[in-house]
Amino acid sequence: MALQRICDPMLPELSRVFSAPIGEVSQVISFFAIAYGLMQLFYGPVGDRFGKYRVVMLATMGCSVGSLVCALTPNLNLLVAARIGTALAAAAIIPLSLAWVGDVVQYEYRQETLARVGLGTMLGITGGQLFGGLLTDTLGWRWAFVLMTTTFAVVSFLLWRQLPRLDPMAQHDHAPVGFFKQLQKVAQNPWARTFLGLAVIEGATVFGVLAITAAHLHQVHHISLTLAGGTTALFGLGGMAYMGTAKITIRRFGEVGLARYGGNLFAMSFLVIAFTPWWQLALPACFAAGFSFAMFHNTMQAKATQMVPTARGTGVTLFAGSLFLGQSLGVLVLAELFSHFNSQYILGVDAVIVWGLGLFLSNAIAKRNATQADHA
Numbered sequence: 214m215a216l217q218r219i220c221d222p223m224l225p226e227l228s229r230v231f232s233a234p235i236g237e238v239s240q241v242i243s244f245f246a247i248a249y250g251l252m253q254l255f256y257g258p259v260g261d262r263f264g265k266y267r268v269v270m271l272a273t274m275g276c277s278v279g280s281l282v283c284a285l286t287p288n289l290n291l292l293v294a295a296r297i298g299t300a301l302a303a304a305a306i307i308p309l310s311l312a313w314v315g316d317v318v319q320y321e322y323r324q325e326t327l328a329r330v331g332l333g334t335m336l337g338i339t340g341g342q343l344f345g346g347l348l349t350d351t352l353g354w355r356w357a358f359v360l361m362t363t364t365f366a367v368v369s370f371l372l373w374r375q376l377p378r379l380d381p382m383a384q385h386d387h388a389p390v391g392f393f394k395q396l397q398k399v400a401q402n403p404w405a406r407t408f409l410g411l412a413v414i415e416g417a418t419v420f421g422v423l424a425i426t427a428a429h430l431h432q433v434h435h436i437s438l439t440l441a442g443g444t445t446a447l448f449g450l451g452g453m454a455y456m457g458t459a460k461i462t463i464r465r466f467g468e469v470g471l472a473r474y475g476g477n478l479f480a481m482s483f484l485v486i487a488f489t490p491w492w493q494l495a496l497p498a499c500f501a502a503g504f505s506f507a508m509f510h511n512t513m514q515a516k517a518t519q520m521v522p523t524a525r526g527t528g529v530t531l532f533a534g535s536l537f538l539g540q541s542l543g544v545l546v547l548a549e550l551f552s553h554f555n556s557q558y559i560l561g562v563d564a565v566i567v568w569g570l571g572l573f574l575s576n577a578i579a580k581r582n583a584t585q586a587d588h589a
Contacts, residue, residue, distance in 0.1 A: 214337025215344075216276060216303055216361050217245060220296070222346030222427040222442030223354050224548075230354070231289040235428065239548030240293045242424050243541045245300040250537025252304035260305070265313040266379050268305050270372040275302025277365035284358035307334065308533060317379075332456055335507075339449030346427060346442020399531055404581065405520050412532050413539035414570055415513060419506055420536075421543020422483065422563045423448060426499070429556040434492035444495050451503025459511070468512045469579045475508030476571010480564040487560035509571055516578065 220227075220241045227238040260268045279299030286292040310330060348357040399405045426448075427441040436444075455462065466474060482502035486495045517532035550559050 214307075214334045215341035215364075216280065216299065216337075217242075217249070218338050218341030218423075219345040219357050219361060220245075221342050221424050221445065222431075222438045223349050223357065224425075224428050225431055226349050226354050226438065227289070227292075231292075233289055234552045235425075236545075236549040236552040238289060239424065239544055240289075241296045243544035243548070244293055245296045246420075246537050246541035246544060248297045248300035249304045250534045250541060252301055253308060253534045253537065254531075256305040256309055260309040260312060265309040265316065266372070267376065269309050269313065270369055270376060272302045272305035272309075273365050273369035273372060275299070276306075277362050277369060279303075280358045280361035280365060284355045284362060332453060335449045335452040335456065335503075337449075338452070338503075339446040342427065342442045342449070343446040344442075346438040346440075349442075350437055350439040399520070402520070405531075407577070408516065408520055409531055409535045411570065411574060412513065412517075412535035413542070414566070415510070416536040416539025416541075417543030417546070418539075418563050418567050418570065419479070419510075419543075420540040421547045422560060424544045425547050425551050425556065425559070426486065428551065429486070429560060430492060430495055432556060434495075436492055444492070444499055447496060447499040448503035448506070451500040451505075452507040453503075454500070455504045455507035455511075459507075462508065466508075468515065469575045469582075471508045471512045472571050472578060473575035474571075475505045475510075475512070476568050476574070478502075478505035479509065479571070480568035483560050483564035483567070487557045487564065509574075512574070512578075 223241075224235055224238055227233075227241065228235050231238060256268065276299055279295055279302060282295040283292060283299065286295050307330075314330065344360060345354075345357050348354070348360065423445065427438065427445045430436055430441040430444055431438055463471065479502050482498040482505060485498040486502070489495060489498070513532075520532065547559060547563070
């Protein structure tokens, strides 16, 4: 996640260095997301065949090499190509890590372990945006990729040291079969089609707007990229705060309330970020946006696991792919709009769309729950 988000606060600097508009340099984010999303379907059978732990270890090595190429690239086209190559490796890490935990951790401890993995993704969002802006402002944007190179090299070494002990635990004596039949089963389910459409919209509106938030704060309020990146990094801290209170929050609001109030709070937060005349108000707004996003997104994740129970693995994989497809489209469209229109109105319209998305999802869940209760 840090590798994915590290370019967010870099966009104005990359635009200056390569003499290219924001819409063009945003390809370092959008093309990464496209490659990342497409590879989601690939790594499931690869992990089952060769060992999930082993594939994750090799993927971290690939991310280290890819980040080094990014740091050394002389022009924008090669930087975009290097980011695509890095995404091809990075796509394996999160889904296969979750699957490996499912293989080796007993059920009564699994949810706690997966929460720690989720905490890592939020730390990645925070760290990527913070260090992306900080290093771009101080040592230069290339050093952000040097940091990623070093980090992935260390992690891959630590994984390699544990390989003999941990890899055999994740082996299966069978390979997955019937993928295309499961794919057809998901495609024929009306609720699944609707839900995957919502995932595309979520990726486009939430992750898309997150990619241009630092640039908006830098451009409108004339604050440094370090400060802009640090402000948007509070999004990740808000998500971590939700994880710390998830047990209470879920009991209090339920999945219908989490979807509705999550969408409402996210919309209000980004309306503040868009139109406040004081950049300081963006600090609590970004934190609240991260908290509300986690409310909404965790509900989406939970529903994804039950989207088509008889094809759960395929459904969750398609959910992840849809999310990143939406993200890539959102970054492309919003960054292009950023080059031609007032960023305040772009963020404002996006906030209204997320509000509608939360309202639609909450109503859809309530209606579906009522229908299932009637059938029961």
